[in-house]
Amino acid sequence: MMLVEAADILWRDAPPSAIEHAKTCASATGDLARLSDVDVDVLALALELKAVLVTDDYRLQNTYRHAGGSIESVVNAPSKHVWIWELRCKGCGATSPLPADVSRSKKGPVGECGACGSPMEIKRRRG
Ligand SMILES: [Zn+2]
Incomplete structure (x- = not known):
């Protein structure tokens, strides 16, 4: 628990409006169909906070970049294209x-x- 506090992690739930926004963004690229509910939650938070989304999920990267967000990958090189x-x-x-x-x-x-x-x-x- 001390480690968590030291890392200054924000624990948040995405509000319904943010989740709707995330679904709209994911629909625009066609990624929504293959995103899990957790993926959509993550996307919603990133959109709401205008955060840099750190993920290795190409679908999340694609959706978030299409929506104008910035991404960083954890392990893999970022995907080069939005599709x-x-x-x-x-x-x-x-x-x-x-x-x-x-x-x-x-x-x-x-x-x-x-x-x-x-x-x-x-x-x-x-x-
Ligand atoms: Zn046919």
Whole structure:
């Protein structure tokens, strides 16, 4: 406990408004679907405090930088690019924006293509 106090750590909960803001930011890049509730909390606090977000999670880095924040990584070199996620058909290659309510599952198809019925996958938007 003394160590914690010495480190001058702030223990805070993100207010609901900050969490909504975080979700909006994460939706803008399509990262929300793959962020955990804890990730969203962390993002909300970083946004509210305008803090430098220290994380090795590329999705958090991507979202926070897209929202105008600064990031530092703990272990890995920071990702160099900000990207947008999209749905892409495995069959015909048709793409569509990632819906905010897309399944939070980590893997597997997330729907069917409206054009050809093949599974859609979450991919980085090209270019
Ligand atoms: Zn298709």
